[in-house]
Amino acid sequence: QLQLQESGPGLVKPSETLSLTCTVSGGSISSSSYYWGWIRQPPGKGLEWIGSIYYSGSTYYNPSLKSRVTISVDTSKNQFSLKLSSVTAADTAVYYCARLGVTIFGVVIAVDYWGQGTLVTVSS
Amino acid sequence: QSALTQPPSASGSPGQSVTISCTGTSSDVGGYNYVSWYQQHPGKAPKLMIYEVSKRPSGVPDRFSGSKSGNTASLTVSGLQAEDEADYYCSSYAGSNNPYVFGTGTKVTVL
Numbered sequence: 001q002l003q004l005q006e007s008g009p010g011l012v013k014p015s016e017t018l019s020l021t022c023t024v025s026g027g028s029i030s031s032s033s034y035y036w037g038w039i040r041q042p043p044g045k046g047l048e049w050i051g052s053i054y055y056s057g058s059t060y061y062n063p064s065l066k067s068r069v070t071i072s073v074d075t076s077k078n079q080f081s082l083k084l085s086s087v088t089a090a091d092t093a094v095y096y097c098a099r100l101g102v103t104i105f106g107v108v109i110a111v112d113y114w115g116q117g118t119l120v121t122v123s124s
Numbered sequence: 125q126s127a128l129t130q131p132p133s134a135s136g137s138p139g140q141s142v143t144i145s146c147t148g149t150s151s152d153v154g155g156y157n158y159v160s161w162y163q164q165h166p167g168k169a170p171k172l173m174i175y176e177v178s179k180r181p182s183g184v185p186d187r188f189s190g191s192k193s194g195n196t197a198s199l200t201v202s203g204l205q206a207e208d209e210a211d212y213y214c215s216s217y218a219g220s221n222n223p224y225v226f227g228t229g230t231k232v233t234v235l
Contacts, residue, residue, distance in 0.1 A: 047170065060223050062222060108223050109217075
């Protein structure tokens with residue numbers, strides 16, 4: 001059974017960089033059928049797709065966050081990571097890592113596996 | 125890219141049906157048959173309920189069904205049960221520049 005687990009600091013200061021890692025177990029991150037992504041949910045609000053990465057390193061970012069986001073992958077560790085720079089209180093959210101099924105043309109079909117989520121609070 | 129539009133709330137009595145709409149544009153919902161629906165209980169990660177407009181993953185009851193007409197997709201929950209009370213989010217592929225967009229979410233209450 002595939003499992004995804006987020007890890008990283010739960011508290012980040014304003015203007016600093018939020019860093020999270022997702023460890024994938026029970027399956028290989030080097031599959032051609034999936035992207036690996038980050039999705040966040042501010043307290044009491046809806047879901048927002050942050051970005052995704054293919055095992056080859058190709059990345060796709062939400063245009064509204066693109067200038068501050070970097071997603072990377074480490075296939076040797078079966079992990080992928082998120083960095084979000086210059087954070088503000090508006091970046092306080094539960095951050096989910098996820099697996100996204102894709103077609104051979106790279107069209108996202110759906111998010112079929114989610115991590116449990118980790119709350120990151122931006123506060124001094 | 126704006127979020128897809130869903131009604132904030134919907135409700136029904138046990139055994140009844142409830143339908144949730146998800147309105148986008150020709151650049152997302154209307155342009156692709158890659159609409160999916162997620163169920164989220166409080167404090168839990170979302171769960172995939174419908175993908176490719178109307179397909180159900182293994183283990184999802186057939187009480188859940190999806191459809192699409194033009195720029196609007198719909199999720200219908202038939203034979204409402206207490207455990208169906210949750211937040212529901214739609215999502216859609218939206219092109220190579222912004223591959224994935226979520227809906228605003230609908231809270232379903234079982235009366």
